[in-house]
Amino acid sequence: MSIQVILAQALLGLNVGVFYAMLSLGLAVIFGLLNIINFAHGAMYMLGAFIALIGYSFLEKWLGVSIQIGFWASLVIVPLLVGLLGVLIERFLLRRLYELDHIYGLLLTFGITLILQGLFSNYFNVSGTPYPGQPESLSGVVNLGFMYFPTYRLFAIVVSLIVCFATWFFIEHTKLGSRLRAGVENPDLTQAFGLNVPLMVTLTFAFGAGLAGLAGVLAAPIYSVSPLMGADLIIVVFAVVVIGGMGSIMGAILSGLALGLIEGLTKVFYPPAASTVIFFLMVLVLLFRPAGLFGKEK
């Protein structure tokens, strides 16, 4: 087993890991404030990829006017649109369920997942449609010495890492972030201090959704855009979340990255286990540290 192979697969693993990290980060932010597991998080990732694809390839055909939304524009517009959907879901649906068992929030978002998946399965091939809008400037290849690595994939890794750590910095080290954390710790008290907690909740949900949408745009040029792309991912991300625990933002990011790497390396040493290794790690964590690696015992 040459070192080149290990490095190459590790880099590909990191490539997957940044998507795990972005999604589990979004889940953790939402969970922190709302105590809800957003099953539709995967569907929002899928939605992000589809909006980018439609904006690039189909809008012109559908509307009959000459319009095309390029990759860079998508990178900004798509998270906003997906975030807006998040606002609608939180305001009109989730909000009515806060009094009930949290299980209902999970079931509601599962229903939303089915709706979104079904809608896109009607119009698009379930095995994926390629996203042709990858910018020319990123279409090359970087020679890393041990392998040729597509420039775009490196770009996706770097952007995702920046977004993850910026989110962490914002929440842990800014004034607004500290208010958010106060809202998590004690909503009533925070409200008493004159902060608009319901608005904060809405915006947080929208932010988490937007993050998933952004991940979708970044993923579109790498993987084909498919109605099921989020469903396959979200279950792994659930396991990532159980392993990391919901204790900290950094925990979500680090466990996402680490598990992507581990999955990548498993492909080198024992490929058949690559799809299950994360779930087995989850079992181990449950046995020895039920609250997760970064989680706090409640």
Add this chain to the structure above:
Amino acid sequence: MTNRILFMLMLIGGLTAPLFAYPVFVMDLLCFALFACAFNLLLGYAGLLSFGHAAFFGGAAYITGYVTKEWGFSPLLGILAGTGFTLVLGGIFGFLAIRRQGIYFAMVTLALAQIVYFLALQMPFTGGENGLQGIPRGELFGFIDLNHSLTMYYFVFTIFLIGFGIIYRTIHSPFGEVLQAIRENESRALSLGYDVERFKLLAFVISATLAGLAGATKAIVFQFAALTNAHWQTSGEVILMTLVGGLGTVFGPVVGAITVGALSHELSAFGSWVQVILGTIFVVCVMVFRRGIVGEVLRLVNRKKD
């Protein structure tokens, strides 16, 4: 009283169904109805949301299929083998999952079920994507030919009734009462001296075993064990059935399974719109119809009595 009427209706409906409907389709409904009842025992009566019940439904199908096809087990023995397998599997899952509560419990069961799915995909004996094909229906007690679709139907209906009976007895036993006490208020049950974890685990195992019984029977009916049954979407469907019919009601899951099954069947020409419709029903149920069909009916009946 209401229960007795409903039971008679179910019995008559079940006995006469093959006269007016395609028997294989009704058998499919029966398997799902039993599956939903088993699931309801856990969510409706113990308050535990498992998102991984497809692992039992699908897992039992593989075991039953394998032992009848490769080892020549009789169908009854095959079904027992598959069910026995899920008894053990349920024990393992339960042991791991009840360490976490609420939504964590749901995520853990989902992730565990995903392991079973990938094992089913990769282990040689399951046939991977090909599935386990050509499972013989064989003969019951060595002389009743199950290839005859009416015989097969009444065999399946009998299994359904047995499974349903076990669940009914469990719910109405002291054990069932304790479960509901735990669901209502876990810390109170704990302070009353109940070993909450053991009760939960036992409920999980019973539920898993009966879900396995349903899956094992389905394998014999369709002569097939396939990945679809073990997929998480099947776990989602059984939740929907239970929710539509009425969570925590004895007959709700049966009504739910028939409703959802018949609906998907009638709408199948619309392709993926079925999924959109099911998703919408899910949302509607969660938002405004949390009692489900049977739950609403019972509420109306009870109000009249008052």
Add this chain to the structure above:
Amino acid sequence: MFKHWKQGLVSAVATASLALPLLASAEGLSDDKVKIGVLSDMSGVYKSLEGPGAVVAAKMAIEDFGGEVMGKAIEVISADHQNKPDIGASTAREWIDTKGVDMITALDNSSVGLSVQGLAKDKKIITMNTGAGSTALTEEQCSPYGIHYVYDTHALPVGTATAMVKNGGKKWFFITADYAFGHSLRDNTGDVVKSMGGEVVGNVNAPLSTNDFSSYLLQAQSSGADVIGLANAGQDTVNAIKQANQFRIVQSGQKLAGMLVFITDVHSMGLEIAQGLQFTTAFVWNQNEETKAWSDRFNKIHGAMPTMVQAGVYSAVTNYLKAVKEAGTDETEAVRAKLGEMTLNDMFVKGGKIAPNGSMLHDMYLVEAKKPSESESEWDLLRVISKIPADQAYISMEESKCSLVN
């Protein structure tokens, strides 16, 4: 889950008779019509190579046949098997039990093909598989009523692998679609490579409908193989070839061998990427005036040129109807016997014969994707290099492992 159920109520009488095999009278047609079922992947990885196009082809065949046989109507029904063998089998079961389907075709995806053929064997219904590749259909699991019409995994490597080994591609690494078809194609190709003095240095199984082949491709790259054999099909092949291009696999000196490539794949990759790719096919749409005329008609309805399996559906349905007409009944045994006697000649096949194991023996072609500069129109993509005669392409009856042959 219940998606595959197509039909609601059946009369009590019909139900009682379900238990018995549906026997047609020796003369005439059962339930007064001939019903053809097109069971295909309508939404997934193989949609573009068979899918809705197969329904178009079947309808064209019926239209060209005059819309009726022996004065009775011919009907087509279709459904999506979603690449799931259980859904395929239960759809077929209901078609046979309650809809009186007489023949089932398309059946792309070998897992589905095998499960439906197995069921149809019990139910005594003819299947004419145009889409699946596994030789198990006519070998280990052959059926007296199962016909394998367009290609199989024995025919594919004969031309392609032989040509590649001759050009110096001795060491092979396979990326295999992880189900019946991929395994069969990998094994058959491996046999050809070994018989030519080459060797197989490694293999990795990728799930059906994989989006990201990068880690498999890197394994193949580090194996030191000369040739990376793609034992997959449809969108999987397209994705693998495109990503190999992204990671500069070919530029680094390895060759890609698409063991099963369809014209729609070449079209969706574009000649810039596909040029020089050699593969085996049963049909080239612009081979002669006859194929051209039919394909143009097909293109007008469907919006894409026909793949070999779509053209195969047209031919299979046409010849099935001919056999029904000549036999004077749609009774399975009689029609199958007639199909075995006929010599098949139409725009798709010349001098084809259906062997006792169900394999339709016909010539195949080794083709190459043109350079972008050589292509004169959107669909002018392939050049025929050589013809592979039927007796080389298909397993001979002497070698056949099918229990019906010896």
